[in-house]
Amino acid sequence: MVAVAVVASRDLFSAAMLFAIYSLLSAALFVVLDAGDVALTEAAVGAGISTILVLAVLALAKRYEHPVKALNLPALAVVTVTGACLFWAVSDLPDFGAADNPVQTHVAPYYVNETYNDMGIPNMVAAVLASYRSIDTFGEVIVIFTAGLGVFALLSVPPKRRRRRSREDDQ
Amino acid sequence: MRSNGILRIVARFLIPLIMLFALYVQFHGEYSPGGGFQAGVIFASAWILFVLIYGLEAGLAVIPERTMFVLSACGALLYAFIGLLGVALGGRFLDFSVLLDDPQSAQQAGIILVELGVGITVATVVMLIFTMFVKRRAELDRDDHREGLD
Numbered sequence: 064m065v066a067v068a069v070v071a072s073r074d075l076f077s078a079a080m081l082f083a084i085y086s087l088l089s090a091a092l093f094v095v096l097d098a099g100d101v102a103l104t105e106a107a108v109g110a111g112i113s114t115i116l117v118l119a120v121l122a123l124a125k126r127y128e129h130p131v132k133a134l135n136l137p138a139l140a141v142v143t144v145t146g147a148c149l150f151w152a153v154s155d156l157p158d159f160g161a162a163d164n165p166v167q168t169h170v171a172p173y174y175v176n177e178t179y180n181d182m183g184i185p186n187m188v189a190a191v192l193a194s195y196r197s198i199d200t201f202g203e204v205i206v207i208f209t210a211g212l213g214v215f216a217l218l219s220v221p222p223k224r225r226r227r228r229s230r231e232d233d234q
Numbered sequence: 235m236r237s238n239g240i241l242r243i244v245a246r247f248l249i250p251l252i253m254l255f256a257l258y259v260q261f262h263g264e265y266s267p268g269g270g271f272q273a274g275v276i277f278a279s280a281w282i283l284f285v286l287i288y289g290l291e292a293g294l295a296v297i298p299e300r301t302m303f304v305l306s307a308c309g310a311l312l313y314a315f316i317g318l319l320g321v322a323l324g325g326r327f328l329d330f331s332v333l334l335d336d337p338q339s340a341q342q343a344g345i346i347l348v349e350l351g352v353g354i355t356v357a358t359v360v361m362l363i364f365t366m367f368v369k370r371r372a373e374l375d376r377d378d379h380r381e382g383l384d
Contacts, residue, residue, distance in 0.1 A: 108272075198328055
């Protein structure tokens with residue numbers, strides 16, 4: 064419901080706020096599912112920093128979205144078909160939390176049984192993230208660093224368009 | 235917002251607590267939910283709150299933009315360095331168990347150091363992105379002001 068409100072809202076400021084609420088609700092959902100690490104990330108990144116950054120961007124842009132009236136039929140068709148396929152695929156998924164899921168039988172038993180022997184730490188998520196799957200995490204860090212560089216590269220250039228306009232005004 | 239007393243006092247009370255919580259999330263990550271990513275974001279949010287209350291100039295006096303840049307690279311390099319240290323000591327890339335004599339404590343040391351690198355990079359990159367946006371806003375305001383003068 065909150066997600067629908069985000070999409071429907073033309074006021075970008077309230078959309079940003081609603082999106083923060085949406086993130087907080089997902090964080091609560093992750094807590095219910097016992098995924099403390101993911102919940103903490105969702106609350107800190109989704110509800111916290113993303114909202115702040117979106118608001119910082121809103122300070123640069125206009126507050127209201129341009130209303131688009133035209134109905135894009137091909138887009139609607141693509142979305143409907145994709146959504147239908149995904150719902151159809153859901154019926155093929157194994158039961159949620161069943162003991163014989165591929166998720167539970169592949170590498171998870173090794174992590175659950177051996178993490179403490181290998182590392183002596185109780186948080187399996189930290190062990191998987193930083194040690195067993197360390198190269199993935201290294202890639203993530205590089206991605207974040209690159210994102211910072213990208214934003215710097217885009218925004219360190221002075222706003223030329225405006226300058227030119229004000230120069231034309233001078234002439 | 236400099237003049238708002240309530241905000242200033244609440245922020246003065248909250249900022250150290252947020253930073254402390256970030257350090258807890260960072261270094262307690264092996265025992266409780268948390269780790270470098272979350273800790274970095276929480277730490278950066280403390281700084282952003284400081285900027286919102288005291289202004290960007292005061293924030294950049296605490297940590298200049300150049301320092302953010304250097305630190306964000308250092309975090310990623312720390313991660314890579316720990317990985318290569320494992321190679322140098324005869325293991326595989328990012329194999330921590332060869333770092334110390336005892337594989338268990340070696341793994342823990344590796345995880346802590348690597349998470350520290352993650353935390354430093356995440357915190358400084360978030361601060362950097364926020365700084366860039368705020369500075370762009372200030373530039374636009376300056377341009378508007380100049381246009382108004384013309």
